[in-house]
Amino acid sequence: GQNIDQPTEMTATEGAIVQINCTYQTSGFNGLFWYQQHAGEAPTFLSYNVLDGLEEKGRFSSFLSRSKGYSYLLLKELQMKDSASYLCAVYNQGGKLIFGQGTELSVKP
Amino acid sequence: EPEVTQTPSHQVTQMGQEVILRCVPISNHLYFYWYRQILGQKVEFLVSFYNNEISEKSEIFDDQFSVERPDGSNFTLKIRSTKLEDSAMYFCASEKSPDTQYFGPGTRLTVL
Numbered sequence: 001g002q003n004i005d006q007p008t009e010m011t012a013t014e015g016a017i018v019q020i021n022c023t024y025q026t027s028g029f030n031g032l033f034w035y036q037q038h039a040g041e042a043p044t045f046l047s048y049n050v051l052d053g054l055e056e057k058g059r060f061s062s063f064l065s066r067s068k069g070y071s072y073l074l075l076k077e078l079q080m081k082d083s084a085s086y087l088c089a090v091y092n093q094g095g096k097l098i099f100g101q102g103t104e105l106s107v108k109p
Numbered sequence: 110e111p112e113v114t115q116t117p118s119h120q121v122t123q124m125g126q127e128v129i130l131r132c133v134p135i136s137n138h139l140y141f142y143w144y145r146q147i148l149g150q151k152v153e154f155l156v157s158f159y160n161n162e163i164s165e166k167s168e169i170f171d172d173q174f175s176v177e178r179p180d181g182s183n184f185t186l187k188i189r190s191t192k193l194e195d196s197a198m199y200f201c202a203s204e205k206s207p208d209t210q211y212f213g214p215g216t217r218l219t220v221l
Contacts, residue, residue, distance in 0.1 A: 095142070
């Protein structure tokens with residue numbers, strides 16, 4: 001079966017750091033993506049991990065452990081505009097993305 | 110920066126009618142996808158398309174659905190006889206090689 005779990009919602013303070021976790025069990029694995037989605041808009045690409053370890057890109061970092069079926073997205077120096085849904089997606093064989101439910105992040109002043 | 114475009118942004122139709130959703134992928138991309146997102150739910154894969162044929166489709170993509178790349182730029186999703194439960198946001202995505210999919214802004218389909 002295909003199962004991707006992430007917390008439904010999180011709240012954090014402007015300027016802080018937040019970590020959004022994702023665990024997955026899928027029949028195939030060719031990498032893991034994180035997307036950001038504002039309400040009513042399309043998902044926008046944040047990061048892609050195919051090998052174990054940490055990928056850093058500005059204020060955003062993503063970590064992958066394939067043996068544990070686990071990833072996290074780390075957002076530093078939070079800004080109000082970071083309030084959005086963050087989608088964890090496994091890249092399966094055939095190229096399709098299997099999405100989790102998304103984590104709704106609210107950044108408070 | 111090149112981007113995926115979709116038209117229309119919002120489509121309202123009566124149950125049983127046919128709709129065609131249009132997408133223009135990024136010009137040098139070779140792999141194309143349709144996803145949908147019912148309001149408040151997760152993004153779901155519908156179909157992937159490469160080299161002028163379907164690579165994979167989900168169980169959602171039944172005989173009511175079809176895709177086409179009628180020319181060198183457009184990629185369309187047709188729903189032959191819409192149902193109420195087809196109401197959703199439909200996203201087109203494209204990628205140059207199997208690594209990063211870029212999503213279009215979506216078409217909101219409302220079936221009455």
